Amino acid sequence: MKARKIEDGIFWMGAIDWETRLFDSLIPLPDGTSYNAYLIQGSEKTMLIDTVEPTMIDELMSQLEGVETIDYIVSLHAEQDHSGGIPQVLLRYPDAKVIVSPKAKGMLLDLMTIPENAFMVVNDGDIVSLGDKTVEFIHMPWVHWPETMVAYLKENKMLFSCDLFGSHLATTDLYASDEGRVYEACKRYYAEIMMPFRTIVKKNLEKLKPYSINTIAPSHGPIHSNPAAIVAAHDQWVNSPSKNLVVLPYISMHSSTQKMVHHLIASLVEKGVRVEPFNMTVTDIGKLAIALVDAGTIVIGTPTVLAGPHPNIVYATCLANALRPKAKFASIIGSYGWGGKTVDILAGMIPNLKVELIEPYLAKGRPLASDFKALDGMAETIALKHKENGFI
Numbered sequence: 230m231k232a233r234k235i236e237d238g239i240f241w242m243g244a245i246d247w248e249t250r251l252f253d254s255l256i257p258l259p260d261g262t263s264y265n266a267y268l269i270q271g272s273e274k275t276m277l278i279d280t281v282e283p284t285m286i287d288e289l290m291s292q293l294e295g296v297e298t299i300d301y302i303v304s305l306h307a308e309q310d311h312s313g314g315i316p317q318v319l320l321r322y323p324d325a326k327v328i329v330s331p332k333a334k335g336m337l338l339d340l341m342t343i344p345e346n347a348f349m350v351v352n353d354g355d356i357v358s359l360g361d362k363t364v365e366f367i368h369m370p371w372v373h374w375p376e377t378m379v380a381y382l383k384e385n386k387m388l389f390s391c392d393l394f395g396s397h398l399a400t401t402d403l404y405a406s407d408e409g410r411v412y413e414a415c416k417r418y419y420a421e422i423m424m425p426f427r428t429i430v431k432k433n434l435e436k437l438k439p440y441s442i443n444t445i446a447p448s449h450g451p452i453h454s455n456p457a458a459i460v461a462a463h464d465q466w467v468n469s470p471s472k473n474l475v476v477l478p479y480i481s482m483h484s485s486t487q488k489m490v491h492h493l494i495a496s497l498v499e500k501g502v503r504v505e506p507f508n509m510t511v512t513d514i515g516k517l518a519i520a521l522v523d524a525g526t527i528v529i530g531t532p533t534v535l536a537g538p539h540p541n542i543v544y545a546t547c548l549a550n551a552l553r554p555k556a557k558f559a560s561i562i563g564s565y566g567w568g569g570k571t572v573d574i575l576a577g578m579i580p581n582l583k584v585e586l587i588e589p590y591l592a593k594g595r596p597l598a599s600d601f602k603a604l605d606g607m608a609e610t611i612a613l614k615h616k617e618n619g620f621i
């Protein structure tokens with residue numbers, strides 16, 4: 230795809246990745262993604278903001294044909310999907326300075342081959358003039374790596390927000406015109422990438438408040454020409470209380486756990502609690518991550534395998550712990566044949582979750598009436614906790 234004009238002297242460049250279905254060998258990409266770079270041509274200097282995933286560098290190099298000079302290559306974030314093309318761009322524009330935060334310089338030197346004298350380090354709030362355009366660099370450490378920053382083009386009120394406000398979405402739309410689709414993709418992106426840094430994102434949303442922003446140009450997904458909507462969505466994901474929602478990742482081997490899961494769902498619904506169950510044999514973990522953004526309670530359902538939880542449930546639990554959702558309560562249900570340490574193992578795997586553990590319940594063998602009664606008791610407790618905490 231050719232470069233696309235955003236405003237006078239400002240162009241989208243980069244690559245639409247229609248093919249990749251797994252990012253970082255971990256995150257499902259049901260809709261592909263894009264690696265966005267931006268070219269800003271001022272009256273005196275030209276700046277390229279970020280590059281692309283190295284496997285797609287040919288696309289960027291082709292878009293840059295005809296651009297005689299690049300004075301600055303900005304690396305907002307050292308992760309290779311944005312920085313990985315810098316060495317090749319530098320080969321064509323050897324006099325360009327690579328603008329980085331102090332931390333990014335060391336990280337890029339570790340990650341790729343860039344001459345040390347090519348770097349130009351900027352501090353928080355530093356401004357670089359391109360003549361009739363000026364760019365301010367705003368440091369945002371841990372959104373989501375320690376070296377991250379964003380760039381604000383003052384004259385156009387345009388924020389180049391790096392991964393923040395991004396979405397893994399391959400589309401021919403330059404702008405987020407299909408708002409529902411982009412909202413879902415942004416929420417998935419927030420859940421998978423930003424949620425573990427929720428309190429830091431919260432601080433940085435505050436940091437952006439003094440800036441008048443007409444356009445947000447992220448490093449993945451479409452550009453936001455209605456920045457208020459996407460900022461408000463992030464504000465809600467970060468700041469709003471948990472919802473009246475139980476997220477229930479589960480696995481069943483011989484249907485005992487499945488019967489318990491089905492019973493608990495029905496019992497919770499009777500008591501006015503919403504439930505989103507996820508069968509972990511087929512779940513897209515991105516959908517589970519999205520649900521975790523709002524969950525008030527997480528209940529894990531597992532059979533006992535070799536004295537512990539099912540390995541797929543270990544994976545889901547590890548993921549939930551890493552994503553640090555704001556859920557307030559957790560519990561465990563399932564079944565066992567003759568013994569095991571399922572509850573102890575799972576309870577020990579969630580130190581990052583600031584949750585109160587509601588008494589877990591495992592049935593011995595197939596669940597009987599007494600087991601279903603115990604699940605009704607658990608549902609009652611969850612409904613009560615949700616009411617007490619204002620989720621209902």
Ligand code: FEO
Binds near residue numbers: 306
């Ligand atoms: Fe899109 Fe954190 O890199």
